[in-house]
Amino acid sequence: MSAENGQLVTDFCNAWSRRDVDEILSYLAEDCFYHNIPMKPCVGHDRIRKFIEPFLKGAQSASFDIKHTASSGNQKGGQI
Template sequence: MSPEELVTAFCAEWKMGSAETIASYFSEDAVYHNIPMAPIVGRTEILNFLEGFISAFGGIEFTIHHQSANGATVLNERTDRFDLGDKHVVLPVMGIFEIMDSKIVAWRDYFDLAPINKLLAVPPGPETRGHSREVE
């Protein structure tokens, strides 16, 4: 599987996959960094994060709009949809994936955290202010 195919499969996994299945795409020493937050290092820590994150939502779906690969580096422009009860947020995201030996060794996502915090009713702070789509 090419790096681009791996990332496409990984993004599709979020719709129905478990935290364990999603975490299996990462190398043991992978780094997952949602840029508004601190990086998460290691598959075990990534799994711990995913278990809590996925359980917070009724549904998660990544839609890839554009994707390009240069060797083992894959960039994609996506919208990620998060459902919570009768509310949802559609979040514009730019993702960068580094692949080695058919595993994700680094994943960085750039996005505005404010819509997720609003959906989860987290009070706004300096790190949550910005421009993006509102909760629908």
């Protein structure tokens, strides 16, 4: 795993703690496929925003407990 890819994933996960939807979306490609099971998948920034914004507005906090990170290949443009 490249250190840059691992750091990108960690930074993305940490962005959720600030509950800033614009910051979170900045880590995702415009045509990102986001699937929070068991909900229906969302594709693209607009739909992902509509999905996660209500969760974050109602949350007092959001965080990930990262146990392991793995990556393959190179990410372009610093996006996941």
